[in-house]
Ligand SMILES: [K+]
């Protein structure tokens with residue numbers, strides 16, 4: 038928070054006080070918490086404590102992240118919404134007139150997403166596989182284990198993640214700057230691209246930048262933000278083939294290429310857009326939705342009914358595990374297809390023995406079950422949240438797309454209010470609090486939060 | 498088909514020729530098929546053949562059922578749509594001006610649903626548990642077995658189902674007639690109530706009948722149509738307590754009562770409807786949607802955004818297994834809640850051993866998996882069909898609600914075109930064929946059809 042304060046001082050903006058005071062409050066409470074926290078960590082956490090602390094830390098971060106927004110006079114609900122949307126890298130915004138906001142505040146929005154992004158990667162690699170959340174035990178590595186030697190290795194891994202993340206963000210800044218963005222815009226958008234966050238410094242979002250090269254760089258870095266970060270690290274260390282051998286990466290890239298090409302041809306034919314424009318507009322927006330970045334590059338919901346339905350479905354997909362993306366995530370679809378096909382074949386030929394595989398590892402029935410349970414809970418959560426939002430008199434398209442976009446940490450919704458060209462500001466306060474909950478439950482992969490609602494969790 | 502022919506002759510309507518000719522064609526081909534079929538049955542079917550024949554018989558019935566509609570000059574697509582919607586007891590219609598149609602044709606629509614209804618009950622009790630479709634192995638009884646003595650017992654069971662079905666339908670006719678319907682209306686609506694089909698003889702559907710007693714009888718018989726038929730037979734034989742002890746029945750009745758009361762209060766407060774009116778309107782429409790009957794009793798989509806979202810979600814629910822209803826069905830929700838709760842508790846306390854139960858029987862992990870796989874495939878099917886319908890330029894609400902209503906065999910959709918006050922006639926032909934497929938795949942509990950798309954199913 039001190040960084041945006043300095044920026045605002047440099048820009049002679051009185052808002053620096055906001056950041057200074059917020060920093061002070063945050064620093065004090067953070068100090069207290071880390072002392073308490075650190076003591077617990079040294080003794081080692083049991084599973085239940087890990088669940089509680091994981092959720093607690095994601096809930097408390099936005100409480101402090103919201104403080105600087107209060108100086109805009111937007112009310113506490115909106116401030117918290119903007120901060121939750123920031124740290125969870127969702128990118129739904131209640132602010133408009135972005136182009137005229139103090140630069141410190143804009144930078145703070147981008148930084149929240151950037152920090153949230155790296156937090157998610159660390160959580161997905163070090164923590165969730167150990168908690169066995171929705172099939173993530175598939176990605177258990179030594180670093181998910183808990184012996185003493187391993188803690189040291191975790192620290193080393195986190196350090197590596199941090200350095201690579203910083204390196205890729207810097208590359209993105211340079212790429213944006215070199216293709217015509219102002220340094221400030223390049224920095225902000227790089228922070229929110231690599232985090233697949235989607236906050237922009239302009240109301241028209243990415244459409245502000247007309248150079249096609251900028252658009253294609255954004256596509257590249259959104260995709261990087263959606264790939265498994267451990268494999269990206271391997272790639273940076275000179276083993277790029279490991280990326281390509283990963284089943285998630287193949288499926289993800291295949292999906293993106295096929296759908297983008299399809300939509301580009303659709304645009305070219307029905308809207309008579311020149312093919313190179315169509316290709317960029319299609320690829321950019323498809324990648325933006327699938328990776329859950331949420332930048333708008335023209336209002337794709339005006340391309341016709343098929344695109345609206347496609348955008349809704351793609352909000353559920355997400356990227357690869359261990360990336361900054363939200364959503365269901367590719368590996369769960371792969372496990373789902375594999376196990377259900379085997380299940381159906383067993384139905385037809387009950388005596389045949391079949392084994393289900395993911396990449397080179399065999400799937401246990403516990404893992405398949407875990408993934409299926411996750412899928413149902415994910416879709417069920419979106420359904421129930423849709424109903425909860427509709428109770429605030431939101432129409433069906435708004436309620437459903439808001440629920441899907443929040444749980445998937447995508448950003449924009451559908452319909453005239455919260456679509457890619459709109460804002461979440463007009464929603465009633467109650468709906469905003471529901472969406473805050475939705476963004477957090479999505480970010481924490483549903484199960485991490487649901488278990489806390491089971492009375493038995495708290496017994497003994 | 499000869500019955501409607503006689504009715505039309507009696508009403509001096511030239512349409513009797515339609516039925517006579519249709520009957521002749523159907524009779525001839527039916528004779529050929531049953532000869533071929535009967536031979537196969539005597540030798541006993543293996544699992545694969547059962548899958549094929551089950552699907553085949555549901556696909557071929559509407560082909561013949563469509564014939565009488567051709568005389569209306571509505572085109573083959575519309576005729577098939579109406580027949581598929583009939584036999585699957587969906588009840589979506591492309592016809593309007595129902596009040597002026599030949600009585601024989603109206604009766605044919607009702608008869609299709611009535612025959613479809615009893616066909617579904619037989620299929621769900623005798624066939625599907627044996628095929629282990631989406632957890633239905635839970636309902637395996639001796640009659641699902643295949644030894645010779647058992648075939649005789651199946652025949653006895655089917656006879657019992659037939660008699661009880663006829664008896665309940667007759668009760669419904671009498672109840673409707675006694676509360677003011679014309680004999681013709683009473684007959685038609687009784688046939689489509691007990692089958693939770695929803696075809697009416699009036700464009701305004703059930704709103705034509707203003708006597709509240711008629712409405713409450715409809716509620717009663719729709720609920721009967723949604724209960725497990727085997728238990729209803731037990732009830733008719735003097736053991737009504739078996740119904741009440743069934744976990745499905747309890748959950749279903751609980752859901753209906755709670756939601757109906759909630760909506761009634763909502764209506765009373767927000768629309769200032771007198772409480773007795775509100776209670777009937779709410780209960781009728783909730784029961785109509787949950788059981789997938791699909792009668793309209795006033796346009797409930799005009800009650801506000803919360804009701805629209807609620808109606809969409811309830812389209813997925815369905816009634817009990819072994820009834821005439823479609824949808825996901827109550828027992829799968831119960832299995833889902835039970836197994837996922839146990840799964841989450843195992844996540845928190847990995848060393849605890851937990852057993853999952855449904856009623857008094859313990860759930861195997863294969864069964865839980867089966868149910869979860871069904872849930873995901875069901876929701877995924879609705880998602881993919883939504884996209885397919887949107888490709889025909891249907892807006893999101895129309896496409897999504899059409900997919901949900903067709904797969905769930907409910908009947909009306911949402912939105913201005915296909916809502917409870919609308920008709921499916923304006924949809925493009927392609928969309929109608931997709932919906933025919935959707936109604937069949939829903940009726941056959943998804944898996945029965947999906948397995949046929951696996952190339953390995955057809956190998957060797
Ligand atoms: K996002």
Ligand SMILES: [K+]
Nearest residue numbers: 587789790907
């Ligand atoms: K129906």
